[in-house]
Amino acid sequence: MSLEELRAQIDNIDKQIVELIADRSNLSESIGELKKQEGRQVQDRLREEAVIGKIKEIAREKGMKQTDIELIYRQIFIASKNMQETFVAFQGELGAYSEEAAINFFGSDIRLRPYETLEDVFKAVERDEAQFGIVPVENSIEGSISKTYDLLLDSPLKVCGETELRVSHCLISNHGVSLDSIKKIYSHPQALGQCQAFIKHLQCELVPTYDTAGSVKMIKEKRLMDGAAIAGKRAAVIYNMNIINCDIEDNPNNFTRFFVLSKEDAPPSGNDKTSLVFSVKHKPGALYEFLKQLADNDINMTKLESRPTRQKPWVYNFYLDFEGHRLDNKIKETLKQLEDYTIFLKVLGSYPRAGQKNND
Numbered sequence: 001m002s003l004e005e006l007r008a009q010i011d012n013i014d015k016q017i018v019e020l021i022a023d024r025s026n027l028s029e030s031i032g033e034l035k036k037q038e039g040r041q042v043q044d045r046l047r048e049e050a051v052i053g054k055i056k057e058i059a060r061e062k063g064m065k066q067t068d069i070e071l072i073y074r075q076i077f078i079a080s081k082n083m084q085e086t087f088v089a090f091q092g093e094l095g096a097y098s099e100e101a102a103i104n105f106f107g108s109d110i111r112l113r114p115y116e117t118l119e120d121v122f123k124a125v126e127r128d129e130a131q132f133g134i135v136p137v138e139n140s141i142e143g144s145i146s147k148t149y150d151l152l153l154d155s156p157l158k159v160c161g162e163t164e165l166r167v168s169h170c171l172i173s174n175h176g177v178s179l180d181s182i183k184k185i186y187s188h189p190q191a192l193g194q195c196q197a198f199i200k201h202l203q204c205e206l207v208p209t210y211d212t213a214g215s216v217k218m219i220k221e222k223r224l225m226d227g228a229a230i231a232g233k234r235a236a237v238i239y240n241m242n243i244i245n246c247d248i249e250d251n252p253n254n255f256t257r258f259f260v261l262s263k264e265d266a267p268p269s270g271n272d273k274t275s276l277v278f279s280v281k282h283k284p285g286a287l288y289e290f291l292k293q294l295a296d297n298d299i300n301m302t303k304l305e306s307r308p309t310r311q312k313p314w315v316y317n318f319y320l321d322f323e324g325h326r327l328d329n330k331i332k333e334t335l336k337q338l339e340d341y342t343i344f345l346k347v348l349g350s351y352p353r354a355g356q357k358n359n360d
Helices: 003-037 047-059 064-086 099-107 118-128 146-154 191-192 196-202 212-221 233-239 288-296 329-341
Strands: 087-091 111-115 134-138 157-168 170-173 184-185 205-208 229-230 242-246 255-262 274-282 300-307 316-323 341-350
Touching: 003 064, 047 064, 087 118, 099 111, 099 134, 099 157, 099 212, 111 118, 118 134, 118 146, 118 255, 118 329, 134 146, 134 157, 146 170, 146 274, 146 300, 170 212, 170 233, 170 255, 184 191, 184 212, 191 196, 191 205, 191 229, 212 229, 212 233, 229 233, 229 341, 233 242, 274 329, 288 329, 329 341
Parallel strands: 087 111, 087 134, 157 341, 184 205, 184 229
Antiparallel strands: 134 255, 157 255, 170 229, 170 242, 274 316, 274 341, 300 316
């Protein structure tokens, strides 16, 4: 067979490959539309990993390098997701820690939409402006983000995932600004509070803002040559700003946990957590009896926290995380038992533990 004939065969195969990828993308788009109509989350990371596993097995049988075929298919997934137009809402400006957390969870190809407030993030998902939202729920130093928990109580949205982000703060300024010329430092109150040891000797005015990355954007737009912002490295890169110092947080063990929100939670992965909010009956030992049900059913609790109900003084709701998925038989039966000890109980969602991969 001549060189031209061999090349003609390759050209024909290339044509078939492109046509098949187009067919696959069209089917993927149809799946995305069907999921939206049914109110289901568009992305399914567990499904994507299952497909990758099958494809790698086929590659192995055909004598192909599995890592090469995985790389090709991940690019196909990116094209399919772009057709499905999956958006993730986050609070803050581009470069915010919430944006970084979204990229960590979904991958760098995800489409992101910034919103000014946490309420706006919830509303964006509820109104189908975005298929997912990502919100901070607790910090390893500052504790829980109460606003997020209050919004979870009232929202119909479900927690479908979680991710943890190591928070590393930087002091960021316009180019040409030196440390001794800074008179004001701008940032979110939590970031300012987490860098007290570094900034206390600077004798600068601390100016709270609604967002870390927004502070960087603001001092750039206003050309503030006597000001600096505390934010992450990503914000400095996005706005082309100068990093004066890195890792200025007081505690290197500074992590923020984020919840991923959608209209439904995730299917069981085999390594899940469930979050719920409840209020116990007003009688002695009610909370003890509630927690005893978990222990008796060998369910491991990972978090318990109380929050005011906002309806009556000194009356509290409890937020609880435990291992397992709400669809597991043991968990399902336990949740039914727990209703006997509560005034109300709401499952916020079941989702893979942070670090677990959970996309078509």
